[in-house]
Amino acid sequence: MAERLLISEKTVSKWETGNGLPEVSLMKPLCDLLGISLNEFFSGERLDEKQYYAKAEANIMSLAAEKAKAKKDIVLSIIVVAMTLIAGITLITIASLIEMTVALRITLIVIAELLVGGGICVAIVLDRDAGVFECPHCGERFVPTTMAYVFSVHGINWRRLRCPKCHKMGNCKKKLSRKEEG
Numbered sequence: 590m591a592e593r594l595l596i597s598e599k600t601v602s603k604w605e606t607g608n609g610l611p612e613v614s615l616m617k618p619l620c621d622l623l624g625i626s627l628n629e630f631f632s633g634e635r636l637d638e639k640q641y642y643a644k645a646e647a648n649i650m651s652l653a654a655e656k657a658k659a660k661k662d663i664v665l666s667i668i669v670v671a672m673t674l675i676a677g678i679t680l681i682t683i684a685s686l687i688e689m690t691v692a693l694r695i696t697l698i699v700i701a702e703l704l705v706g707g708g709i710c711v712a713i714v715l716d717r718d719a720g721v722f723e724c725p726h727c728g729e730r731f732v733p734t735t736m737a738y739v740f741s742v743h744g745i746n747w748r749r750l751r752c753p754k755c756h757k758m759g760n761c762k763k764k765l766s767r768k769e770e771g
C-alpha cells in the first residue's frame with residue numbers, strides 16, 4: 590500500500606494504529622486502492638447503495654447547513670459593527686454639538702465608548718466562530734482562541750496563527766466548514 594501511494598511504511602503504520610490520518614490529497618487514492626467510496630471511508634463502514642446515497646445526502650446537507658450558518662454569522666458581525674459605530678458616532682456628535690452640562694457630556698461619551706467597544710467584542714466573537722481556519726502545513730481545521738484571533742496578523746480571509754495540531758505558525762485560510770469541501 591505504501592509503495593502504491595508513494596508514501597513511507599511508517600505513515601501507513603500510523604494510520605493502522607490510529608496515531609494519524611491520511612492527508613486529504615491521499616484519501617481518494619487510498620479509497621480507490623481499498624475499493625471503497627469516500628462516504629464509506631468517512632463513515633467507517635461498508636454501505637449498500639441505499640445507505641450510500643442517504644449518507645452522501647446527509648453529508649452534503651450538513652456541509653451546506655454549516656456553511657449557511659457561517660455566512661449568516663459573518664453578515665451579522667458586519668451589521669453589529671456598523672450599527673454600534675453609527676450609534677457611537679451619533680452619541681459623540683450629540684455630546685459635542687449640543688449645549689449640555691459637562692457631566693452629561695462625559696456620560697454620553699462613556700456610553701458611546703462602551704457601546705462601540707461592546708459591539709466590536711460581539712462582532713469579533715461572531716466572526717471568529719463563523720467557520721474555521723486551515724493550517725497550511727498539516728491541513729488541520731480549528732477555531733483559534735479569542736486572544737490569538739484578535740492579536741494575529743491578518744488579511745481579509747487569513748490569519749497568522751499557530752496550529753494546535755502541528756504547532757507551526759502559518760497563514761491559515763478561513764474556511765466556512767469544519768469538513769473538507771467536495
